Amino acid sequence: MAMKQSVGKRAGVTVLAWVVGFLIFFPILWTFLTSFKTELDAIAMPPKFLFFHWTLENYAEVQSRSNYLHFAFNSIALSIGANVIGLLISVPAAWSMAFAPGKRTKDLLMWMLSTKMMPAVGVLVPIYLLFRDLHLLDSLWGIGFVLMMLNLPLLIWMLYTYFKEIPVDILEAARMDGASLLSEILYVLTPMAIPGIASTMLIAIILSWNEAFWTLNLATSNAAPLTAFIASYSAPEGFFWAKLSSASTLAIAPILILGWFSQKQLVRGLTFGAVK
Amino acid sequence: MATQQTTTAGRVLVAPSVILLFAWMIVPLVMTLYFSSLRYSLLDPDSSGFVGLQNYTAFLTDPDFITSLLNTLILVASVLVISVCGGILVALLMDQPVFGQNVLRLMVIAPFFVMPTVSALVWKNLLMNPDSGLFAWIARSLGFSPIVWFTNYPMLSVIIVVSWEWLPFASLILLTALQSLDEEQKEASSLDGAGPISYFGYIVLPHIARAITVVILIETIFLLSVFAEIYVTTSGGPGVATTNIPFLVYKQALLNFDVGSASAGGIVAVVLANIVAIFLMRMVGRNLEG
Numbered sequence: 001m002a003m004k005q006s007v008g009k010r011a012g013v014t015v016l017a018w019v020v021g022f023l024i025f026f027p028i029l030w031t032f033l034t035s036f037k038t039e040l041d042a043i044a045m046p047p048k049f050l051f052f053h054w055t056l057e058n059y060a061e062v063q064s065r066s067n068y069l070h071f072a073f074n075s076i077a078l079s080i081g082a083n084v085i086g087l088l089i090s091v092p093a094a095w096s097m098a099f100a101p102g103k104r105t106k107d108l109l110m111w112m113l114s115t116k117m118m119p120a121v122g123v124l125v126p127i128y129l130l131f132r133d134l135h136l137l138d139s140l141w142g143i144g145f146v147l148m149m150l151n152l153p154l155l156i157w158m159l160y161t162y163f164k165e166i167p168v169d170i171l172e173a174a175r176m177d178g179a180s181l182l183s184e185i186l187y188v189l190t191p192m193a194i195p196g197i198a199s200t201m202l203i204a205i206i207l208s209w210n211e212a213f214w215t216l217n218l219a220t221s222n223a224a225p226l227t228a229f230i231a232s233y234s235a236p237e238g239f240f241w242a243k244l245s246s247a248s249t250l251a252i253a254p255i256l257i258l259g260w261f262s263q264k265q266l267v268r269g270l271t272f273g274a275v276k
Numbered sequence: 277m278a279t280q281q282t283t284t285a286g287r288v289l290v291a292p293s294v295i296l297l298f299a300w301m302i303v304p305l306v307m308t309l310y311f312s313s314l315r316y317s318l319l320d321p322d323s324s325g326f327v328g329l330q331n332y333t334a335f336l337t338d339p340d341f342i343t344s345l346l347n348t349l350i351l352v353a354s355v356l357v358i359s360v361c362g363g364i365l366v367a368l369l370m371d372q373p374v375f376g377q378n379v380l381r382l383m384v385i386a387p388f389f390v391m392p393t394v395s396a397l398v399w400k401n402l403l404m405n406p407d408s409g410l411f412a413w414i415a416r417s418l419g420f421s422p423i424v425w426f427t428n429y430p431m432l433s434v435i436i437v438v439s440w441e442w443l444p445f446a447s448l449i450l451l452t453a454l455q456s457l458d459e460e461q462k463e464a465s466s467l468d469g470a471g472p473i474s475y476f477g478y479i480v481l482p483h484i485a486r487a488i489t490v491v492i493l494i495e496t497i498f499l500l501s502v503f504a505e506i507y508v509t510t511s512g513g514p515g516v517a518t519t520n521i522p523f524l525v526y527k528q529a530l531l532n533f534d535v536g537s538a539s540a541g542g543i544v545a546v547v548l549a550n551i552v553a554i555f556l557m558r559m560v561g562r563n564l565e566g
Contacts, residue, residue, distance in 0.1 A: 010372075010373070013369070013372045013374060014372075014374045014375045016369065017369045017370065017372065017374045017380060018374075018376070018380065020366060020369060020384075021380045021383045021384050022383070024366075024383065024384050024386075024387060024440075024443065024444065025383035025384070025386055025387075027387070027395070027398055027399065027402070027403060027440065028386055028387065028390065030398075030402055030403070030410065031394075031398050031402065034402060042408075043407075043408035044408075045407075045408055045412075045413060046413055046417075047410055047413050089292050089293055089296065090293060092289035092290075092292075093289055093290045093292070093293040093294075095289065096285065096286035096289040096290055097286070097290065100283065100285070100286040102283060102286060106561075108290070108294070110557060110560075110561055112293070112294075112297055113557065113560060114553060114557060115297050115300065115301045116497075117497060117549055117550065117552075117553035117556070117557075118301060118305070118546065118549070119500060119501050119522065119542075119545045119546060119548075119549040120501055120503075120522070121501065121503075121521065121522040121525040121526065121541070121542050121545045122304075122305065122308060122542040122543065122545050122546035122549075123304035123305060123307075123308060123542065124525065124526065124529060124538075124542060125307075125308060125311060125525075125529050125535055125538050125539050125542060126303070126304040126307035126308055126311065126539075127304055128529065128530070129307075129535070130304075130307075149296065149297070149300045152293060152296065152297060152300075153297065156293060181285065206389060209391065210389070210390075210391040210392065212391060212392045212393055212503070212504035213501065213503045213504065213522075216393075216503070216504060216507060217526065217530065226391065227391050227392070227393050227504065228393075230391065230393040230394050230397060230508075231393045231397075231504070231507065231508045233397055234393075234397060234400075234507075234508040234509070241401055241402060241408075244397060244398075244401065245398075245402070248394040248397070248398060251391060251394055252389065252390050252391060252394055255389050255391070256386060256389050256390075258389075259385070259386075259388070259389035260382050260385070260386075260389075263381070263382075263385060263448065266448065267448060267449055267452045270445070270449075270494065271449060271490050271494060272560050275449055275452055275453055275486075275487050275490055
């Protein structure tokens with residue numbers, strides 16, 4: 001097939017693919033470039049693509065004026081904390097469903113998935129009121145709990161599909177050798193399960209980092225993560241494009257890097273194993 | 277295989293997840309249902325009382341509801357068409373032996389990892405601003421007057437931003453599906469003299485049909501709940517031009533403090549999402565058998 005394609009056709013396809021890829025990526029590239037401009041250069045007409053006065057002042061100013069690190073810390077604490085606790089709860093559940101399935105395991109899994117279908121607005125009002133009464137509005141614990149619950153079905157599902165792929169024969173062999181349940185878990189399952197758990201964690205962190213319904217509605221300042229911080233730039237108080245761009249670059253860079261590493265697992269995670 | 281010991285252990289291990297998810301789903305949902313039958317305003321907490329279905333009739337007959345239902349459907353349908361059709365084309369292109377394929381793949385998938393508030397503000401300002409945005413410069417260079425995107429075409433603008441976020445998702449899933457098409461099948465069809473169009477129609481499309489369905493269903497679940505993009509760009513306006521159901525419920529609850537009406541709206545959103553969910557669950561469930 002490849003042999004039949006002429007060189008010209010291949011070159012054409014390559015150029016076309018790169019043009020399409022560049023156009024899709026361009027808004028991110030443009031944000032990155034703008035983050036190094038002065039505010040005047042950022043709104044200059046005609047736009048300055050590469051030949052402008054490169055500066056780091058926006059990055060410094062985003063921190064000194066709006067305490068960027070506070071929001072970044074919240075994002076890190078929320079996305080890692082919520083999912084570590086989520087893992088502690090979901091690993092045992094997925095483990096037992098994968099290795100000791102009962103009659104109702106399949107129904108249980110489907111029911112867990114169905115909780116993910118609940119639109120957030122359906123429960124916004126009671127959660128908001130409950131959190132208000134429990135003083136959990138704008139608290140890391142409250143928002144962390146919500147983020148954990150949002151990811152819990154996904155965690156269980158992803159882990160379940162990974163655990164399912166661990167050959168059961170090995171477990172039975174270990175059992176024959178007289179391994180106890182505990183040592184079976186420690187020495188046989190854990191080493192085989194770690195890659196799956198790691199990719200699951202990666203996807204979960206990405207989703208929590210970018211979650212922007214609950215974080216916008218439940219956090220105002222103390223517990224506000226980067227999603228809410230960036231949203232504060234929507235207020236029309238003149239042009240702060242360079243600062244918006246540097247704040248945005250900082251907010252998306254770590255997740256972009258994580259995301260690029262986890263592309264393969266992403267497909268499985270986001271489709272609940274329906275496409276692998 | 278499951279001994280008594282492992283069955284009991286299994287129940288204990290699954291219990292925390294089940295209890296938490298049950299509490300997370302049922303408690304707020306029951307509360308929403310309950311609130312939706314009350315006259316309940318946070319501004320006037322004393323005058324609460326049972327009103328039956330009045331909130332629903334009020335919410336459903338509110339002209340803003342009809343508009344936001346239509347807006348929701350327009351947004352979901354347009355983004356689906358753009359991202360699925362675009363995604364098929366991008367996936368076919370990425371599946372070719374292209375120079376620098378891996379880097380290209382990273383560039384195409386990147387927008388999916390950008391947080392919604394960032395993508396919305398970057399598009400609204402850096403690209404679509406009618407004075408200093410890049411699109412305005414392109415329009416002027418070509419001799420047109422710049423389009424005032426978010427004022428004159430608010431819904432189209434939101435659709436463009438959301439499509440940019442979801443096109444990579446569709447492309448990635450469909451590319452994964454395409455890559456599982458085996459070489460023998462490709463060769464057999466080219467030996468049979470199949471042209472590119474019949475090759476696509478008879479071999480490729482049936483092969484990725486399942487993945488397309490999955491993309492449509494998953495995107496629909498997320499697109500029914502688009503919120504942040506509207507929140508930071510148009511705030512549902514001008515008027516209610518870009519208000520969808522989630523934004524309308526948010527407005528009733530947290531801006532107008534009308535808990536009863538917002539709850540009725542929330543239940544409407546739940547019903548809408550469930551219609552889609554039933555189909556998605558069937559797809560995923562079928563896969564569980566294998």
